[in-house]
Amino acid sequence: MLPILIAAAAKAALGGYQYYQGRKMAKGNKLENQQVGSEYTKNLASAQRMAAEGMPEQAYQNQANQINQNMAFGARQLQTGRNTAGALSGVVGAGNKGYNQLNAQDASARQQNQLRVLNAREIIGRAKQRSYDQTAAAAAAMKGAGMQNIGGGADMLGAYYTAIDTPKGDKTVDAIPDATADATAANSNNSSWVNAAMNRLGTNRKFNYKK
Secondary structure, eight states, X not given: OHHHXXXXXXXXXXXXXXXXXXXXXXXXXXXXXXXXXXXXXXXXXXXXXXXXXXXXXXXXXXXXXXXXXXXXXXXXXXXXXXXXXXXXXXXXXXXXXXXXXXXXXXXXXXXXXXXXHHHHHHHHHHHHHHHHHHHHHHHHHHHHHHHHHHHHHHHHHHHHHHHHHSOTTOTTSOOOOOXXXXXXXXXXXXXXXXXXXXXXXXXXXXXXXXX
């Protein structure tokens, strides 16, 4: 009978350890503490830099230089033309229009880059959520396995004490379950096995200890 007691105690102890570890894992599982790959943070940093700049600096400067060259060319043409006042107004107007368009393009690029920042943050948020959900599932599985083994150990002890307290020749009590068979059955169905074990211990069995 001693091997049965050792197996039952070991099963219950393992279950207690598993349940403790699962509970510890769940308690430390915080969404804001989830780690993501370095590629996520690099993409976010790149998007943030671009959002602050708008158009690439070189592209902006190239277009500004083109506008200035067009204005200079128009000013030189005024020296040989007539109606100088009207022509000058046209050159200045064209230059202003060019700069307005350039600044509008820069603002649009900045808005697009800001959207990239939001998108990068959303991707990081989804990655953290996946990590959180995976850890939560692992913690729940660990706690469930712990409860299963605790119930299995209690069931084995209950069967042992019921057997030794049953008078010889009583056919209503089953033989003490084999430890290996009990562990296999427990692992096949967690909740039903634990519930059955608790019901048998709490209601169906009466322990009559010999005085």
